[in-house]
Amino acid sequence: MPHHIYNCAEGCPVESTLQIISGKWKSVIIYHLIKEKNCRFNELQKLMPNCSRRMLSLQLKELENDQIIAKTIFPTVPPKTSYQLTSLGKTLTPLILEMEKWGNKYNQLHE
Amino acid sequence: MPHHIYNCAEGCPVESTLQIISGKWKSVIIYHLIKEKNCRFNELQKLMPNCSRRMLSLQLKELENDQIIAKTIFPTVPPKTSYQLTSLGKTLTPLILEMEKWGNKYNQLHE
């Protein structure tokens, strides 16, 4: 790697990535959307029982603002929503799957 | 992927990974140690000007406790230390380099 790529004095690329996915639950949300393709709000809640409804809502909104996920609203009664990854969000797949892979190996070591 | 791998009700692999690297500066520290091989305390500080000395110290200690990095102390005057990745820490390389890669692409889109 040429050295001019590795100029981190005012923000390295890792920090850019962190700005997008470092929220406490963001990468977990993205992970589930990779696996499930699309999810409703309460489905995500069940998949992440340690994340409060409030927190889930906040993290979803931030991911939406950053164009990582998109929300489809069906104006039915009762209301239905569906969250999916955007095309930008899908580019995070290799990264998130590396996190899955490393986590699996780590869990094997520690059980 | 077989479904029995994707059982996330009580903690998905992504969450395991997050437990290790989700500290505010941890993945940045690991990133620099990948690039530089080993670093002294003040070198890391210069590479991460937005991280206070206190924070750097805390994050280094946690990474050390989790066996991701190791510290070598040279009992000279003035004291010298050197931080490196452990063998476990080195297994995070693909993940961190994916973060670098994604960050670079993201920065290209947003400039």
Next chain:
DNA sequence: CAGAATCCCAGAAGATACTG
């Protein structure tokens, strides 16, 4: 140089209740 100790506060996050 490489940290540790102490003090302090904004903001993160929980609990609970409410709503279109």
Next chain:
DNA sequence: CAGTATCTTCTGGGATTCTG
């Protein structure tokens, strides 16, 4: 169902000072 609003609690992290 899919959130929002409000209140409260607690902790992450800055600023500063001290030390081997």
